[in-house]
Amino acid sequence: MPELPEVEGYTRYFREHALHQPIARVDVRDARILGEVRPEALARRLRGRTFTSVRRHGKHLFADAGAAWLRLHFGMTGDLAYYRDPSDEPRFARVVFGFEGGAHLAFEDMRLFGVVDLIDDPDAFIASHRLGRDPLDPAFGLRELRKLLAGRRGAIKALLMSQELVAGLGNLYVDETLFQTGIHPLRTADALRDGEVRALLATMRRILQAMIDGKPRRGWIFDRREEGERCPKCGGTLRRATIAGRTTYWCPKHQR
DNA sequence: CGACAAGCCTGGTAGC
């Protein structure tokens, strides 16, 4: 499912294919995918314009269309497809942008957890939705992370899932980060030692970057989400439980 | 056939 690394991939895909072509038409195949904007308004405000740049924050993609920004959120089954032949339209295309010149960009999403919307300003959106820092933002540092964790009595897993501290990690990457850092998902955020917070930030960045780069996941828990699986790190037996409302896997032997 | 999984929002409650 699309978390930060996958959305980074979509952002690059969008940048590579969908910029600098006048938008001839916008076809909303299923209005349930839309956020605030109505289908007619989406089409009216984009038609004749071009996407000039695209950026990402956490799991959100923002494309600049001049007077407005297109916002895409990929939910759990969202994807982009760029193609010329209309018969190549994906089965679950929800919105299709048709460019002058005949190319198409489809936002597809089988399970409709994603969102297509039009907003005025990405930074205002990020602020109003209380999204935390993007973990790959170089300006985001250890000092700031420590400050964010201070006084938070909730479980670290819940906090990393919430998007309000750091934006972009979903269930799988939170588990992976805690696994590789050796931190138990139920640890109180406030009680993490300085070294653990440092490892947390460095590890999540390394994991996200490795995924973006398509590196192999040797020694990760990522592909072993199964109760009773062997811990690739220490030979312990992986445990499974619902934590923060999500299926959570961890190694009780080395995550403490 | 029903249960389940996912991300994220909403609304309610409990506790300091």
Add this chain to the structure above:
DNA sequence: TGCTACCAGGCTTGTC
């Protein structure tokens, strides 16, 4: 009282 934490429920649909 106000804040924080935390829970259930809803949305959707392919897969088990």
